[in-house]
Amino acid sequence: MNHKELTSMLAQPQKPAQSSNALWTDLALVAFLIGFDVVARLLPHAHGFLPIAASALFAGRMLRIRPLAIVVPVAAMAISSLAFGMDDWRVALIVYAALALPAVAGILSRRWTGILPTAGVMVACSLAFFVLSNFAVWAFSGLYTVDMAGLVQCYVAALPFLQNTIAGDLFWTAVLFGGAFATKWAIQNGLALARRAS
DSSP: OOOOHHHHHHHHOOHHHHHHHHHHHHHHHHHHHHHHHHHHSSSSSOOHHHHHHHHHHHHHHHOOOOOOHHHOOOOHEEEHHHHHHOOOHHHHHHHHHHHHHHHHHHHHHTTOHHHHHHHHHHHHHHHHHHHHHHHHHHHHHHSSSHHHHHHHHHHHHHHHHHHHHHHHHHHHHHHHHHHHHHHHHHHHHHHHHHHHHH
16 A cells, blocks of 8 residues: 555545444454453463464454554553563563564554465564563563673573464464454355345
8 A cells, every 4th residue: 555545545534333333343352352362371371372472463453443453462461460460660561562563563564464474474573572572581680690691591591482482473373363264254155145045
């Protein structure tokens, strides 16, 4: 979409009924994704194998009210953290920002449809999360010396968790996008069958 098309689209006012319907649909999806993420984080799971980043990407791609996509991972982390206690606020801030990146990436990559582009965006976000979150742990946790040797030690210690993060992000991305596709397909085919029957 070029700048003229985007400007033209933004200049066209939405009908109040369409705008209201979009808002309620988006709010329902946001509430579902936050609830899903909170429950997944509270239930027993392999370390790092969570749907939060995938939910953020999904929200960024699907929501019509785009800023709501950032609410999904931030709210899910904030609510579920009530059960676990808070990390150092500096670490938490960087972790929350890293988990919001897939929402922004989803918004920016909406035109890249298909399995490979979606998987590529998710893997890039997984790697960004690994780099940012472990940098925060190195810088602020006090577990490592604040020098190059400590930084290398921190990343090496975190490497075993990277595979779970990537696997979890790709698995949950497939579940969410596959579920949305299957639902849309079922609705369209159900409507087509209903039309034929009437």
